[in-house]
Amino acid sequence: MPSCLRLIDKVSEKNLCHCGTCTKERVKAQASQPNKIKQSLTSPKFLFIVFGWIAVGLLAYQVSFAEPAKAKWDPYTILDISEGATLPEIKKVYRKLSLVYHPDKAPEDKQKEYEETFIQISKAYQVLTDDDIRKNYEQYGHPDGKQSFSMGVALPRSLVEGGNSKLVLLFYAMAFGLGLPFYIANWWNNSRRQTKDGILNSTMGVLVKGLKENDGLKELIRVLSGAYEFQENVSVHADEEAVLKRLDAAIREELENRFGEKYERLDDSVPRYRRKAYALLYAYLLRLDLTAKNIQAAILQEDQSYIVKRSVHILQGLLQIATVKQWLKAAILIMDLQQDLLQALYPGDASVKQLPHINNQLLRRYYRNKKKQINTVQQLLDLSEPERKSLLNPLSESEYLDVMEVAQRVPRLSVKKAIFKVIGDKIITTGAIITFVLKLKNGQVQSVEAEEASGDEESGDEDEFDEQGNTKVKKEDDDGAGGLPLAHTPYYPNEKKPYWWIFLGDPKVNRILVPPRKVTDIVDEKTIRVPFAGPPKPGTYTFSLFVKSDTYAGTDILQDIQLTIQDPTDLPPEEDVDDSISEPEEDSIAGQMKMMREQGLASALAGGSHNEDGKGGQGQKQGNDDSDSDSDSSSDEE
Secondary structure, three states, X not given: OOOOOOXXXXXXXXXXXXXXXXXXXXXXXXXXXXXXXXXXXXXXXXXXXXXXXXHHHHHXXXXXXXXXXXXXXOHXXXXXXXXXXXHHHHHHHHHHHHHHHOHHHOOHHHHHHHHHHHHXXXXXXXXXXXXXXXXXXXXXOOOOOOOOOOOXXXXXHHHHOOOHHHHHHHHHHHHHHHHHHHHHHHHHHHHHHEOXXXXXXXHHHHHHHHOOOOOXXXXXXXXXXXXXXXXXXXOOOOOHHHHHHHHHHHHHHHHHHHOOOOOOOOOOOOOHHHHHHHHHHHHHHXXXXXXXXXXXXXXXXXXXXXXXXXXXXXXXXXXXXXXXXXXXXXXXXXXXXXXXXXXXXXXXXXXXXXXXXXXXXXXXXXXXXXXXXXXXXXXXXXXXXXXXXXXXXXXXXXXXXXXXXXXXXXXXXXXXXXXXXXXXXXXXXXXXXXXXXXXXXXXXXXXXXXXXXXXXXXXXXXXXXXXXXXXXXXXXXXXXXXXXXXXXXXXXXXXXXXXXXXEEEEOOOOEXXXXXEEEEOOOOEEEEEEEEEOOOOOEEEEEXXXXXXXXXXXXXXXXXXXXXXXXXXXXXXXXXXXXXXXXXXXXXXXXXHHXXXXXXXXXXXXXXXXXXXXXXXXXXXXXXXXXXXXHHHHHHHO
């Protein structure tokens, strides 16, 4: 059997399950895997990196022998004089150097060197004595005027000179003319072949056509085995036909002995890759040892590992289809199959077999002695210590500790609160957007307590929303430090972090009412809020709340919950808000400002000067003072 813990270097060691079963399967999987070092050394990626570093090393070696950039041409440096030298001094130095470096005086072995030096001396002398040439030098930095500028690729000279230049051009033509377009075309083709979730579009077509509303396990595995990923990635060996027939016979015998079921083998008209995937999925769920003497299918172990791992991914596509079509039964079956694939459990088998060292023989022995069935992990934990010892008596002390450690590792959720509410309303009416608030607790399983929302005061959850209707972040929503450890999945060929699906459905009509939502890292408590459109008619509706694990079997929550919808006319009348403001007196500043707004400036001034007690002038003056004050204030603000 393949092991679940292959990617140890990617996760923290403390999050791994170190029970005896996981350790054993991990060692077995590592032994059956091909040499990783050899695979890495021969992989195209590694070879490309090595080739790239070799190219960089050669380029660095060539650069180390490259000639340094020449210094700026300077006539004073050539003649070895200062910039303030006079004309007689320049002529004197020139004559002296001409006598030394004249080509006629050069030795035979230094003829070329003397000629180049004499040319530079002559140019320097002309620059310092000829006004036109000096002007070119001062403007362009060279006596010959503006120099040409060239650019090139920073490649060693040996590659671009002579016949090698054709090889360089050929390389660039291959890289940019063929390699780059091929890479882009390949990327574009793969992006068009797959959905955003990485499932082939052809596979999604098979799933859409094959999945039916009332399918059972056999039909679901048959549809799953038709994925085109298996055709492209699972190699078909020439001698595996006989092996598959022996495997089918072992599956048939196991199903009849353990469950009394008949195994429906796919006939030979079905493509071989589908028959292979179908049989290997059944063998995995039954935990058949492919290396057993009567099967001799060790060559199929690697293919089985890929098929199981990929099947869990493809199940997400099946779940999307069932969710879009609102098929409740099909969605539940798909979720259950994912649990079974992760735990290598045949549907209907006791979920307590998820724990290490627990098998059918041990459970049958306990049933014969106690006449009591133990099917779930929770039932095992509910036993008294002597009863557990009696059940696990055949196990050693270390194996017993393995069982208890993994049993405590399995999350056990309970519903602490489940309510419906409408933000801002005391009752739930037709056409309203309802928020389903679910508070989950990871701990001892309890009965689900479902409440129905009436208002913030009645629900007892008034601090869930702020005044604007936005959800508040509460401390209890936090999962605390860290997260859940990786799941105990000893037979699944990959690491797995557990999560849960939360949704509402109506089994009476086989419909999903609120689509599944994924939730993870429920370490202690977590509050989930799911908004959805309420029913269009008043009445009392009974929904089923589903909290289903994607990893562990036998830990799901199913509870009925009622929702009462009322007519909008049942809403209580809104309270009148007294927003009246006392009228200001007319002779006050506020009164005059009010009159200015309502009647205009002229009316306000007239009204302010019309007083029987002869105080109009003071009122007008006061108004002018206020205006000036306002103007000053405005000026200050600006």
